[in-house]
Structure formats: C-alpha cells, structure tokens
Amino acid sequence: MSKCKFEDLIDGYLLNKLSEGDREAFEEHYFNCSSCFEQLQERDVIIRTIKNNPALLEEKEEVRSSALAGLRKELASFLTVRQLAFAGVTALLVLVIIFTVIPRHQVPAPNFFLSDEETVRGSSITLISPVIDMGQVPSSFEWKKLGDNIEYQISISNGELLWKATTRENRITLPDEVKAKMVPGQKYSWQVKAFGPDGSLIAVSSRVQFKISAD
Amino acid sequence: MRHKIDEDIQELIVRYRPIIAFRVRKALGAQNTDCEDLVSEILSQVLEKIQTGEFRGESSLGTFVYTITSRRIVDYIREKTKVMKYAPEPAPFPDPQETLEVAEMSDRVKKALSRLKPKYREVLYLYYYQELSRDEVAERLGVSTRKVSELVNYALKLIRKELKS
Numbered sequence: 001m002s003k004c005k006f007e008d009l010i011d012g013y014l015l016n017k018l019s020e021g022d023r024e025a026f027e028e029h030y031f032n033c034s035s036c037f038e039q040l041q042e043r044d045v046i047i048r049t050i051k052n053n054p055a056l057l058e059e060k061e062e063v064r065s066s067a068l069a070g071l072r073k074e075l076a077s078f079l080t081v082r083q084l085a086f087a088g089v090t091a092l093l094v095l096v097i098i099f100t101v102i103p104r105h106q107v108p109a110p111n112f113f114l115s116d117e118e119t120v121r122g123s124s125i126t127l128i129s130p131v132i133d134m135g136q137v138p139s140s141f142e143w144k145k146l147g148d149n150i151e152y153q154i155s156i157s158n159g160e161l162l163w164k165a166t167t168r169e170n171r172i173t174l175p176d177e178v179k180a181k182m183v184p185g186q187k188y189s190w191q192v193k194a195f196g197p198d199g200s201l202i203a204v205s206s207r208v209q210f211k212i213s214a215d
Numbered sequence: 216m217r218h219k220i221d222e223d224i225q226e227l228i229v230r231y232r233p234i235i236a237f238r239v240r241k242a243l244g245a246q247n248t249d250c251e252d253l254v255s256e257i258l259s260q261v262l263e264k265i266q267t268g269e270f271r272g273e274s275s276l277g278t279f280v281y282t283i284t285s286r287r288i289v290d291y292i293r294e295k296t297k298v299m300k301y302a303p304e305p306a307p308f309p310d311p312q313e314t315l316e317v318a319e320m321s322d323r324v325k326k327a328l329s330r331l332k333p334k335y336r337e338v339l340y341l342y343y344y345q346e347l348s349r350d351e352v353a354e355r356l357g358v359s360t361r362k363v364s365e366l367v368n369y370a371l372k373l374i375r376k377e378l379k380s
Contacts, residue, residue, distance in 0.1 A: 046371065054340065
C-alpha cells in the first residue's frame with residue numbers, strides 16, 4: 001500500500017495543530033481520498049480513547065515520572081525570574097566565600113625540611129660553572145647542592161663521552177689527563193645527575209654547553 | 216434509468232455521509248444537537264445541486280461536496296453567532312454519539328493499549344495525551360525525533376492489528 005503524503009497530517013488535524021491552510025487542504029483531501037478518511041476515522045477513535053482513558057498509559061509512566069517528573073517540574077519552576085535571580089545571588093555568595101573567606105582560614109603550609117635520609121625526587125640540578133664560554137680549560141666544575149647524602153655523577157662530552165666521575169661534593173676538580181684532552185676552540189657539554197642513598201636517580205641537570213676560546 | 220440514478224444516489228449518500236458527519240462534528244463539537252440536521256441538510260443540498268446540473272464536474276465530486284459542507288458550516292456558525300453572540304466552541308475532544316461500532320472499536324483500542332510495552336505507552340501518552348510535539352517527546356525521552364516517529368508508528372500498527380483482528 002503506497003503511502004499518501006497527506007497521511008502525515010492526520011495527527012496534526014486531530015490534535016488541532018495544523019495551520020489554517022494545511023487544515024483546509026487536508027479537509028478537502030479526505031473528502032476525496034477514502035484511504036485517508038478511513039485512517040482519519042481510525043486515528044480519531046484511537047486518540048479519543050487515549051484522551052478519555054489516560055490511566056491506561058499513565059500508570060507505568062507515573063511510577064517512574066512521579067519521582068523524575070517531579071524533579072523536572074521543580075527544576076522548570078526554577079526558571080522564574082525571581083528564582084533565577086536568587087540562584088545568581090547564591091552563586092555569587094558561594095564564589096565570594098571560596099575566594100575571600102576560605103583562603104584566610106587556611107593553615108599555612110608546613111615548612112619543608114629534608115632529613116638526612118630524605119631526598120627530593122624529580123627535581124633538577126642547577127649548574128653553576130662553567131656555563132658560558134671559557135678563556136681556558138676550566139679546572140673545576142660546580143653545581144648547586146641538593147642535600148646531604150647524595151652522590152653526583154658528572155659527565156663531560158664533546159659529541160662523545162670524554163669523562164665521567166662521581167662525587168659527594170657539589171664540585172669536582174678536573175684531573176690533568178682530562179684537562180689535556182680538552183682543546184681550545186672546541187665545544188663541550190656537561191651534565192650532572194644526582195643519586196639518592198639507595199642509588200636511585202633523583203635529579204638530572206640540563207646539559208650545558210661551553211666553548212673554550214681559541215686564542 | 217430512474218433506477219440507475221437512485222442507485223447512484225444511494226452510493227453517494229453511503230460514501231459521503233460519514234465524511235460530512237466527521238467534518239461537521241469536528242467543526243461544531245459532537246455534542247452539538249444540530250449536527251445530525253446539518254449533515255442531512257448538506258446531503259440534500261449536494262443531491263439537489265447534482266440533479267439541477269450545478270455540479271458540472273469541473274472539480275472532483277469530493278471537492279464539490281467539501282465546498283458545500285464548508286460553506287454550510289460557515290453559515291451555521293454565522294447564524295449562531297448572531298443569536299448567541301459567540302460561536303459555538305467545539306469541544307477539543309468530542310465524544311461523538313457513540314455508535315455501537317465506535318464503542319466496539321474503542322474497546323479494542325483499550326485492550327491494545329493495555330497490552331503495549333511501557334516504552335510505547337509512554338510515547339503515546341506524551342504525544343497524544345499531553346500533545347507534545349515529536350521533537351518535545353524526543354527531548355523528554357532522550358531519543359531522536361526519528362525514533363519517536365518509529366515508536367508512534369509501531370504502536371499504531373499494533374493497535375490497528377487489534378482493530379482488524
């Protein structure tokens with residue numbers, strides 16, 4: 001059975017939702033189309049039965065909706081101007097409390113001390129010297145101390161590893177044989193890694209480049 | 216020949232009476248006691264105009280009957296407005312004088328409704344009882360409008376099946 005394009009207007013007609021033009025067109029149509037009229041009569045009985053017996057459909061929906069729709073209605077009623085304004089003021093008040101009152105009452109953060117057994121993981125090491133171009137081969141390397149009981153590993157390279165050494169100090173003196181290997185005019189880089197008492201890596205410095213001027 | 220015309224007239228009345236009656240009840244409200252008279256009046260006007268040759272087949276017979284019906288309804292409302300000051304307000308959901316046939320159909324619809332799965336009942340309730348648009352029903356149920364149409368159409372199909380059984 002092919003569908004008549006007017007069929008879609010049946011509900012709108014019976015529920016009085018059609019525009020005047022559509023309504024008149026549809027009325028003229030069902031005077032001419034027996035299939036549509038038959039459906040119209042049938043739908044009319046269906047809709048009227050529903051209208052007169054909502055309980056038949058309601059009960060199930062009521063159970064769920066009483067809670068759900070109740071909430072929905074309550075929310076919908078919030079949309080009155082007055083309540084909206086009230087909600088706005090409340091929100092503002094909450095913001096004021098959050099940003100002004102609470103921070104004042106906050107306990108200051110405890111000072112942070114490291115005991116001998118403790119180390120901070122994941123921090124970085126600041127290299128002190130050399131970090132710029134040098135007039136001559138540097139005789140020592142220095143970096144900022146992280147804490148006690150830490151072992152530092154220094155590595156110097158010029159493309160490939162030149163020298164690697166460990167120390168518990170935050171400075172190290174370059175041995176002469178390494179010094180001899182370093183040539184003016186070359187670029188070198190160095191890096192320090194820190195290891196905790198248990199041997200775990202806790203900090204790494206950035207790799208800093210320096211050049212020994214060729215004079 | 217005379218016999219043939221009588222047969223045609225019979226056929227015409229059988230075909231158009233229910234359509235005219237539907238249109239009149241929809242416009243005036245089924246509880247309006249004038250409905251029956253108006254329907255009869257319209258039918259005799261139609262027959263008269265056909266017999267006097269006023270219907271020349273320029274439009275379809277359906278459209279011809281529709282035009283006469285609409286005009287008569289407008290006239291009726293105009294007459295009533297003069298007397299009553301206000302046009303009769305058709306009831307939004309008229310309970311027509313229920314013929315036995317309609318009453319039986321309605322019973323079958325009720326039976327079918329009570330057998331529907333909750334998802335169909337819910338959609339019919341919102342769409343036909345609360346008269347929400349398909350879009351609004353979709354929003355309520357959190358499904359697409361297309362899905363709402365599918366649910367409504369399927370529910371109607373199930374009800375129709377019950378009506379035809």
